[in-house]
Amino acid sequence: KILRMQAILDEMLKCQGVWQYLEPIFSSSDIQQSMPAEAQKFVMVNNMWRVCMEACIKNPLVLQRTAEERILPNFIEANRLLEAILKQLHQFLETKRTAFPRFYFLSNEELLEILSETKDPLLVQPHLSKCFEGIHTLRFENESTAGSLAISAMLSREGEMVPFLTNVCPAERDYQVELWLQDVESVMTTAIRGQVADSLKAYSDVNRDSWMLNWPGQVVLCVCQIMWTRGVERALAEEGMQGLQNFEDTLEPQMKAMIKLIRGDLSRVQRCTLEAVVVIEVHNRDTVSQLYQEECRDINSFAWLSQLRYYWDAGRERRRGAQMDCRVQQVNAEMKYGYEYLGNTPRLVITPLTDRCYRTLMGALHLFLGGAPEGPAGTGKTETTKDLAKALAKQCVVYNCSDQVGPREMAKLFKGLASSGAWACLDEFNRIEIQVLSVVAQQVATIQQAVSEPTITEFWFEGGPIKLKRGCSVFITMNPGYAGRSA
Structure with missing residues (x-):
């Protein structure tokens, strides 16, 4: 009797642990619709568990309860069903992660929380920062034609807003979160690339101070680096070392104007942008000074090639019809700029x-x-x-x-x-x-x-x-x- 009682208690505790984990998951109608066969199995286990617990409350005497013939086979069968449900649940989560790989960075519990409320896209917001480093929230708007929610912009933790070039509508993807988040990822990179291209065109058309305050911080940093690279290479190509000295003389007034701007009345986002730009521009100024001291005379000098250089062109192949892109080079290494939105965050002193x-x-x-x-x-x-x-x-x-x-x-x-x-x-x-x-x-x-x-x-x-x-x-x-x- 004692051995039988021990076996029943072991199976009961095992069943209780898995049931407690699965019960809130399968109470969601979205999960039930996604996994109908497993939901049906869980209903069977759930009914058996509740009947057993109610009987235990009515008759709490252990020896009498464990003497019942069906109690041990019932728990063994329940545990077999629960193991099958768990296996299918992990496969279900794996398919979602395969569809949207950034779900691999979430725990099972966080992913299940997202999948259990797929009909309401707003409930995904708390988990966005684990999938997208720079996105704190998305801006949802009501579409007048369809009457459904559409995503029109992304906001960073600092409050910076970057509009999308095209809206993302979760309803068009049947509210399948892994599919409309794919669309968010795609329009995010398209938006940043578009902002870099537009900002680059606007750079020479407006005053530099006002230009820096009207674009996202990440875009400002990227374009400043592109323009600095162009400036150094133009100076070296046209006048050599004398060109470097002349270019350094133009950087100093820019730095003073920026310091004056920072001391003015700015919003939090604008101040974050300028602080990051100052860190990069101070390093750029010091680099130009160092290049002059090392007697760098042309763009093929190692002193210049060893710097992190930004280019906006069609790439080394320069194929006909190739898209203009931002590339980052250092020595013989070249990497394409990723266009991942990273928010308006500080930069490390170099x-x-x-x-x-x-x-x-x-x-x-x-x-x-x-x-x-x-x-x-x-x-x-x-x-x-x-x-x-x-x-x-x-x-x-x-x-x-x-x-x-x-x-x-x-x-x-x-x-x-x-x-x-x-x-x-x-x-x-x-x-x-x-x-x-x-x-x-x-x-x-x-x-x-x-x-x-x-x-x-x-x-x-x-x-x-x-x-x-x-x-x-x-x-x-x-x-x-x-x-x-x-x-």
């Missing part, structure tokens, strides 16, 4: 060591590899990687490693990176257990090999095929002084 890190990381990206900044805690390893991602307009997911991290969690993260084209910065990488490190290294090697093949659009990863979006990369930071294990 030191000679930062420049050296950028050169190393850009060289690694050119070879389809990642980077591994190493140093004591608090020296800016992670921030340098994140700032390079901002410079290239790439989404950078920071993952804090610990000895609790397993291969399954890392595989989920890597699937998201490879499918969405994002970067990952694995912080304190040497905290991971040595047994897990070998598996993670193999996973990273698989992705890097796929990225290095120019024709591959899909590859086999962790037991299944996944789509490959070029531009993804993995960076790690290590602290050799960490007590757990040396790097």
